[in-house]
Amino acid sequence: MSETVDNQGVQAVTMTNVNKWFDDFHVLKDINLQVADGEKVVVCGPSGSGKSTLIRCICKLEDHQKGTINVLGTELNDKVANIDEIRREVGMVFQQFNLFPHMTVLENCTLALTLVRKKSRKEAEAIAMQFLEKVRIPEQSVKYPGELSGGQQQRVAIARSLCMNPKILLFDEPTSALDPEMISEVLDVMVTLAEEGMTMVCVTHEMGFARRVADRVIFMDEGEIVEQNTPQEFFDNPTNERTQLFLSQILQH
Amino acid sequence: MTDTTYHLPPQISFSQKLKNSLFATPFDFFLTLICAALFALLLYWFIDWAFISSIWRAEDEPLCKEASGACWSVIDARHRIIFFGLFPFEEHWRSTVACVVMIATIVASCVPWFWTAIRLSALWLIGFSIFYILMHGGVFGLSVITPERWGGLALTIFIFAAVSIIGMPLSIVLALGRRSKLPVIAKLFGLFIDFFRSLPLLTILFTAAVITPFVLPGWLQGDKLYRVIFGFALFFAAYQAENIRAGLQAIPLGQDEAGLTLGLKYWHRVSRIQLPQAFRNSLPSIVNQFVITFKETSIVTIVGFFEILASGSAAFGTGKWTVHYIEVYVFIGAIYFIFVFSLSRYGAYLERKLRVGHV
Ligand SMILES: Nc1ncnc2c1ncn2[C@@H]1O[C@H](COP(=O)(O)OP(=O)(O)OP(=O)(O)O)[C@@H](O)[C@H]1O
Numbered sequence: 157m158s159e160t161v162d163n164q165g166v167q168a169v170t171m172t173n174v175n176k177w178f179d180d181f182h183v184l185k186d187i188n189l190q191v192a193d194g195e196k197v198v199v200c201g202p203s204g205s206g207k208s209t210l211i212r213c214i215c216k217l218e219d220h221q222k223g224t225i226n227v228l229g230t231e232l233n234d235k236v237a238n239i240d241e242i243r244r245e246v247g248m249v250f251q252q253f254n255l256f257p258h259m260t261v262l263e264n265c266t267l268a269l270t271l272v273r274k275k276s277r278k279e280a281e282a283i284a285m286q287f288l289e290k291v292r293i294p295e296q297s298v299k300y301p302g303e304l305s306g307g308q309q310q311r312v313a314i315a316r317s318l319c320m321n322p323k324i325l326l327f328d329e330p331t332s333a334l335d336p337e338m339i340s341e342v343l344d345v346m347v348t349l350a351e352e353g354m355t356m357v358c359v360t361h362e363m364g365f366a367r368r369v370a371d372r373v374i375f376m377d378e379g380e381i382v383e384q385n386t387p388q389e390f391f392d393n394p395t396n397e398r399t400q401l402f403l404s405q406i407l408q409h
Numbered sequence: 410m411t412d413t414t415y416h417l418p419p420q421i422s423f424s425q426k427l428k429n430s431l432f433a434t435p436f437d438f439f440l441t442l443i444c445a446a447l448f449a450l451l452l453y454w455f456i457d458w459a460f461i462s463s464i465w466r467a468e469d470e471p472l473c474k475e476a477s478g479a480c481w482s483v484i485d486a487r488h489r490i491i492f493f494g495l496f497p498f499e500e501h502w503r504s505t506v507a508c509v510v511m512i513a514t515i516v517a518s519c520v521p522w523f524w525t526a527i528r529l530s531a532l533w534l535i536g537f538s539i540f541y542i543l544m545h546g547g548v549f550g551l552s553v554i555t556p557e558r559w560g561g562l563a564l565t566i567f568i569f570a571a572v573s574i575i576g577m578p579l580s581i582v583l584a585l586g587r588r589s590k591l592p593v594i595a596k597l598f599g600l601f602i603d604f605f606r607s608l609p610l611l612t613i614l615f616t617a618a619v620i621t622p623f624v625l626p627g628w629l630q631g632d633k634l635y636r637v638i639f640g641f642a643l644f645f646a647a648y649q650a651e652n653i654r655a656g657l658q659a660i661p662l663g664q665d666e667a668g669l670t671l672g673l674k675y676w677h678r679v680s681r682i683q684l685p686q687a688f689r690n691s692l693p694s695i696v697n698q699f700v701i702t703f704k705e706t707s708i709v710t711i712v713g714f715f716e717i718l719a720s721g722s723a724a725f726g727t728g729k730w731t732v733h734y735i736e737v738y739v740f741i742g743a744i745y746f747i748f749v750f751s752l753s754r755y756g757a758y759l760e761r762k763l764r765v766g767h768v
Pocket residue numbers: 178181183201202203204205206207208209210
């Protein structure tokens with residue numbers, strides 16, 4: 157295990173010269189990124205630019221081949237103990253929700269609490285209900301994911317992650333699989349989390365959300381971080397021409 | 410209320426449907442009539458043969474020559490051979506109880522409450538142990554009856570249960586092995602599965618029964634019956650592994666990733682997320698494999714075991730009973746039918762239930 161400095165000085169995520177290849181396709185090129193404790197970072201960029209790959213590296217769903225990733229003072233390498241330690245602290249919300257379809261909403265939330273956190277069933281259910289209330293969906297706890305709307309499913313997925321009490325939450329386009337009328341119910345939950353001080357790294361093209369909660373917006377293109385800035389500066393005075401092009405494209409819609 | 414009915418699809422009555430599908434044109438009318446008449450005639454013949462003009466009791470056998478119906482006397486007189494084979498007469502109660510216990514175990518494992526790894530394995534271990542102790546004896550003051558003397562329905566059930574109890578866990582291991590991330594492991598398991606799938610069952614059973622004694626050291630051979638069951642289980646597991654693998658393959662990658670990010674260990678992801686979904690995905694083919702296996706148990710006759718079909722031949726094989734083979738085969742056919750038909754109805758029921766979303 158690496159040194160555990162007192163948490164004040166520790167960055168939540170530090171990526172140093174991270175490189176990743178899929179076979180000989182260079183997806184991430186010399187990524188340098190720091191996310192401070194409590195910071196909210198929005199990542200945007202064109203399709204295929206490596207946004208998903210970037211945040212999937214942070215919870216080891218993808219391996220990086222060069223550079224170092226440090227999460228809350230623990231180095232992310234092949235040591236099982238380190239990976240476990242990091243996955244304890246990092247939650248992830250997927251575009252496709254990835255709820256377990258054969259379990260009820262409540263069972264989705266309690267599964268890892270009982271198996272990983274070794275809570276009793278009663279304790280686990282109490283915790284799960286608490287977070288289902290937080291995402292405003294407690295009345296659906298006995299239903300199966302297939303019986304819920306997309307927005308409801310995504311809120312359950314967020315509650316499921318929150319049950320594990322993560323210090324950092326990663327979101328990979330959490331609203332892009334949703335019908336327009338359901339987007340705001342999910343964004344509202346995310347805004348609440350942001351206001352409570354959760355450290356968040358969020359891949360999204362919801363610019364209203366970015367302006368409202370992000371401390372920093374990062375623009376990626378072809379595997380590189382091309383530009384990063386505060387939302388005001390980023391949206392109003394983009395310096396890089398690729399950023400300008402991208403913003404003009406998404407603002408057309 | 411009234412204007413909601415406006416949106417409902419037009420209701421077609423049952424008699425209307427019948428009329429549309431069976432009596433639409435004069436030709437249809439004619440065909441329907443002929444088929445109905447033929448069917449009624451066949452049904453009448455069968456009922457008359459089986460129930461009305463038939464002779465039932467063993468001591469009425471002399472009347473069979475005059476009677477136009479079935480001579481069930483042969484079943485009355487010889488059913489013990491069909492059920493128990495050469496099992497000692499005074500111990501037949503053991504065989505009976507053993508079969509009832511095993512059938513109860515099979516039925517119980519169809520109840521969703523038992524569908525966790527622990528409950529299911531506990532149920533089968535207990536059920537199977539009781540079955541084995543009753544059949545084999547040697548403890549609790551029960552006399553020892555070695556497998557050569559087992560037979561009939563009891564042997565069929567024993568082989569089916571033993572093949573399932575060895576084959577099912579094995580098939581899960583094989584399916585998971587074939588999907589291993591390590592190419593060497595995946596290849597090895599793949600080779601093993603394809604090898605056993607490419608051989609005819611008969612070859613495997615024959616090898617297990619006749620050839621392995623020359624190859625294996627004595628202490629490893631075990632009884633011939635156990636070798637045959639083991640070979641059968643390998644065959645069953647190879648096929649069932651492919652069914653399970655198909656079910657695993659259909660699960661979106663995101664399911665495992667969700668498990669990973671929640672910190673679940675491999676075994677928990679497999680047992681709680683992947684396998685339950687894989688079983689749901691390929692339920693029809695998994696149940697089908699059980700149905701096929703139950704029917705294929707009759708093949709062990711060839712390597713010298715008296716399962717139900719062979720015991721049936723023995724039942725009409727002597728003296729005055731030789732003419733009544735049809736009744737014996739109809740009787741055995743009915744037993745197979747009960748087992749296989751309930752299994753496949755159960756499969757259809759599960760499919761319907763799982764389609765609705767939950768169990
Ligand atoms: N498992 C994989 N094997 C090979 N190539 C991959 C794999 N996953 C992603 N890629 C490629 O890597 C590049 C970056 O993918 P990534 O999913 O990170 O992009 P993205 O920025 O998230 O795009 P999108 O907005 O479409 O989600 C793409 O060109 C993609 O084709």
